[in-house]
Amino acid sequence: MALGGGLALLRAAAGALRGPGRPLWGQGVPGVPPSRPCSAEAPPKPSEPPSPYKEKPWEYLESAEYQEAYGDKPVWFGYRRHHKGAVPPRHTRKACLRKGKRVGNPCPICRDRHLFVDFRNVKLLDQFICPHSGSIFHPTHTGVCMKQHKLLLKAIAQAQDHGLLWLRIPFVPVPQDDFAARPPAVGKTPPAPQLTAGRAWYPWYDWQQPPPDAVARLRRLYKDYLRQEEGGPAPGGAPEAQ
C-alpha cells in the first residue's frame, strides 16, 4: 500500500515536470536568476564594457597604460604558471575563460582585456617570436593558454602572408626549363574539323539519313501499320489473321 502510494507520488512528480526537467515549483521568469535572499554568494557582477581598442588593437601598445603596465618588457615577462609540483606540465591550460568565467591566474593575453591577437598588431606578435632564431616560443615558455596559442599561430601565419612579419624564404634556384618551346600540351592545337565547320561533334548528334536497306526492312515488317501518306498499302484495317 505504501509502495503503491510512493509510486503514485513519483508519477505525479514526473507528470508535473515541464520542459527540460524543471520542477513545477522552480519556474520563474526566464533570464533572471532566482533571488536567494539568504545565500552567502556575491551578487552577480555586471559584465565589463567592451574594450576601446577592439577595432584597432595596435593603438593600445603605443598608449601610456601599456607603458605603465609593461614598460619595455614583453607582455609575458614575469608571468608564473600555477601548477602542482616542481615540473610544470608540458602543455599549458586549455583556455582561460571556461563557461564564461575567468580562471584564477589567467595567462598574459587573457588577463589584459585590451590585448587582442590580431594579425595587424605586429608589435604584440613580435613579442612571441624569438628575435634570434625567428621561431615561435612554446606556450610553456610564455605561459599563454593553448587557445590563445592557437590564435597566435594563426595570426602570425596571416601576418607573414600579408608581408607584415619577416618570414624565412628558402633559396630556390633559377628554373632551367626551356621556356621558348611550346609543346602540344600548352601550345595551339588546330581545332577538330567538326568544330571549324560548325557541325555537331558526333555525327549521330544530327539527324542522319538511315541506310536504305534498313528502311526497306522496317517498311516490310510494319507494312500493315504504315500511314496512307507514306506510300504504304491502303489501310487494310484488321490484319488477315483475324
Next chain:
Amino acid sequence: MTGLDLQKVFRPVKQELKPPKYKLLTEAQLEEATKKAIKEAKEKLTMPPVLDEREPIDDVLAEDKILDGIETTKYIFTDLTYSIPHRERFIVVREPNGVLRKATWEERDRMIQIFFPKEGRRVIPQAVFKDEHLVTVFQQDRHEDILNMCIAQFEPDSADYIRIHHRTYDDIEKHAKYDLLRSTRHFGGMVWYLVNRKKTDGLLIDMIHRDLLDDATSLITLYHMLHPECQSAKEAEERKLQGVDLIKVFAKTESQKEGYIQLALQAYEEAMATSTDHIEELDLCCLLQHQL
C-alpha cells in the same frame, strides 16, 4: 655590374642556432676555401630568365553536348606520368556544359603544385603578391625577399611574376635604393628593365657616388647596344670614347638629370685628386723611412 660581395651573399640569416664551428687553416687552404666560396656565390648569383608574358591557352578539344547539364562542377584531368616535364603534361578541363578544353595557365600551375609540390611554392599564392600589400613590403626595404618569394612561387613567364618584378624595380628606382639589389641575382633584371625604359640616370648617379666607374661605363655600353640609334651611341662609336668622357657625353645627350651627373662626376674627380695627393705623400714618407 652585379658585384660579388661575399659578405652580403653569405650573410647570416635568422635560423635555428647551432654552436659555431672553428677551423684552423693554412694560407693555401684559406685561399682554396675562398675560391670555393666565390664559385658557390657565382652559382647563387645566376640571373633568372627575363621573358615575355606567356600567351593564354584556350583550345577546345571536344564538345559533347550530350553531357550538358549532367554534372554541376568542372572536372580537371591531369596526366600524372612521373617522367614527363611539367610543360609537356596534358591537363584538360571538362566543363558542366560538356566542353572539353585545355586548362589555363593558372589551373595548370595549381594542379602541378598539388600533385608535384615544389619547395617554397603554395597552391594558392600568398596575399603579399597583391599590389596593396607589396607597398608594406617595400616600406620595410625587403625587395630582395619579395623577389626571391616571387621566383619560388611563380613561373618566369607568368603575368604575376612580371608584374611583381616591374613594381619592385619601379619602387627601387623611385627611392634610389639600388644598393639593396647589388650582389643579388636580381640586379641584372633590374638593369635590363631600366635600360629598356631609358630610366638609367638614378642608377648612374648611384654608381658614380660609390666610385664604380667601370660599372657606369658598362651600363652606358649596354644602353648603346640596346638603343644604337641614339645620339650618344653614334658619338661614342665615332670618337671611340672611354671612361669618364663616355659618361660626360651620355649625360649631355641622353640623360634628364644632367646637372646631378655632372656634380657627381666633379665630386668623384676631386676625391680622386685628393687621394692621389695622399698616395704621393705616403710614397714619399715610405721612401724617406726606408732611407732613414
